[in-house]
Amino acid sequence: MGEIRAICISEQRGTKKYEIAQADFKEEWGIVGDAHAGQWHRQVSLLSLEKIDAFKSRGADIEYGAFGENLVVEGFDLAALPVGSRLQAGDVLLEVTQIGKECHSHCEIYERMGECIMPKEGIFARVLHGGRIKKGDKIESVAESVKSTYTAAGRRTYTAAVITLSDKGYAGEREDKSGPMAQQMLLEAGYEVAEMFILPDEQKMLEQELIRLADQKQVDLILTTGGTGFSKRDITPEATIAVCDRMARGIAEAIRSYSMTITKRAMLSRAESGIRKETLIVNLPGSPKAVREALTYILPELGHGIGILRGTEGECARK
Missing domain, CATH: 2.40.33.20 (PK beta-barrel domain-like)
Structure with a gap:
């Protein structure tokens, strides 16, 4: 009191x-x-x-x-x-x-x-x-x-944010289709999407937004799209590593492994995944098709991981 x-x-x-x-x-x-x-x-x-x-x-x-x-x-x-x-x-x-x-x-x-x-x-x-x-x-x-609310299907509601990394998208020279694709799939999975926006491929700017969303907004999940390739302007993995307390590279590895069954060029992805405080950060590819494929594969399992991270679910061990 x-x-x-x-x-x-x-x-x-x-x-x-x-x-x-x-x-x-x-x-x-x-x-x-x-x-x-x-x-x-x-x-x-x-x-x-x-x-x-x-x-x-x-x-x-x-x-x-x-x-x-x-x-x-x-x-x-x-x-x-x-x-x-x-x-x-x-x-x-x-x-x-x-x-x-x-x-x-x-x-x-x-x-x-x-x-x-x-x-x-x-x-x-x-x-x-x-x-x-x-x-x-x-x-x-x-x-x-709000962290203990549930959807009609009985699943816990988590909050998420989506950030698209694109110089041309930020300048208004290209329509962002990857961010809306991620948002749509999150909503369909029962997430509340707190924010969705575009940034240029600037590492410090991305780091600031990741920190803000994790520390101040305390969203459960941050998805980034784009900026994970070999170009000198592709800085999303570096920004993610810089702000994370712990890495969760199994998620990024799972996306690459699954994507390799679709295209061998998936081996060129440098995407990362990690944890800052109680927020999970996952890098996704830049194309809407690749975003859909990656989220179709990993999204059903992320809720359990977030639940463990937030302390709302227990570890599961199979005998």
Whole structure:
């Protein structure tokens, strides 16, 4: 059980939030009157009081709302909560959608102190049920989580993201057909596809997105398409290796082995597969035909692996 120590809003984005005594929370919108409310995944931002106090002890003269946080909460290590966790204060029910955020420009606090805690310690949530929260209200973690929902067929629902690597696709010179193919097959298999986008063949850019999706969005599965060949611009395997804590090369080897029964050129694939924290990353080929073939072969087995990784399924051993 925690306590709401401050409620902060701002009417315009990019401006410092100020403290108010109470706020109305609108379902699937956010705090009424706050500039960051809207139909997106970062409707409400939260920061732990303990993290703010620790930062202030280093000489920072700041007020509540200085980091852009909507709610200051005492009694929770908010950044340790997994995405999908639910927090309830009175009638208001929040669902955690992101841990931390990427700062594209340094704020005033960073310029003055050389660091800012919001990128690592702040969390974001959407409003599942509206109501009113007052300063001093209690807030608690409730057991329900999106990670434990099931499809009508009784299979656990996992979240996924699809990234296509293509210089021409990113520039709008070529239609991406591989990403939509992967998305369609994921949806048919019961996955929730949180994001799908195209990147140029730039290693650092891909690394940043893989880290964001694994650490902040905490998706269960990331599929990449393209960038796995011999071209000097094919950097997908290198980016995957760079961000993974452990490799899971059996998946990439299985794709190559199966694809070799279709075309011998599959031996030229440098695709990798690995794990970052609790997210599985799998490199797929660049053509929609090859994506369909690879996913047809591996997708039925990935759910079990993800379940073991997430701790929701046990290891299986055959006698």
